[in-house]
Amino acid sequence: MKYTLNEKAASFNTEIFNTTLRIVEDTSNPLYKIPIFLSYATPYNKLQVKFLSEIIKMLKLNLLFPRTLGTTDQYTETNLTSIRRMILSTYGMISIAFNRIYIKKAIALNATSNVETFKNFWVSSPYLQIEPAMAYQHGLPLMVMIERNFRQNITQNSNFGGIYAANSLPLNIIVVDISTEKSIAEFFNSAFWNESFMDWIGQVRNAYTIQTEPDFKYEC
DSSP states (O other): OOOOHHHHHHHHHHHHHHHHHHHHHGGGOTTOOEEEEEEEOOOOSHHHHHHHHHHHHHHHHTTEEEEOBTTTBOOSSOHHHHHHHHHHTOSOEEEEEOOOEEEEEEEESTTSTTOEEEEEEEEOOTHHHHHHHHHHHHTOOEEEEEEOOTTHHHHTSTTTOGGGSTTSSSSOOEEEOOSSHHHHHHHHTSHHHHHHHHHHHHHHHHHHHHHHSOSSOOOO
């Protein structure tokens, strides 16, 4: 069966909607006790949707509830105020900087002796700079991920990298290959991912315990 371009776009948008709907429906499930901030650039292809779905599934298997602005939570305030409200009401963050914007050519320090030209690279949403930075400032347990592209050295350099550039965060930034279903499966089956994820979960549960303990304890 052949599909027109509009039919393919409609099918893809339906898949994203269904993924979003599943997250929203889980809001009332009492199993998911600990809310975390799941920050990500909106996926634009099926491999990114698949990767995001796997992350959400693993969070729920560990009894964490992923919350995302515009998906599970809607606020009437300005964007920065909404981000702050979300950070103050969660106990950890996972951020996923999916490739969103393809830049064919960029020029830094134009019309100077230090001019530099960069070609054919990707960057993510600017909110994937803002939200993790605010979470780090608040002290949330933080896991930062960025999608690999063929010019990663440009994406993460001092001109375009921001928090993803070298020495910006005192964390191990996880660079993920989402180019094929096989690379996604290999990532989630890797010892590195499982150890990193379980370590982060432990930090989140510890943060939840600390934040929800009473100020005064009436037993020894």
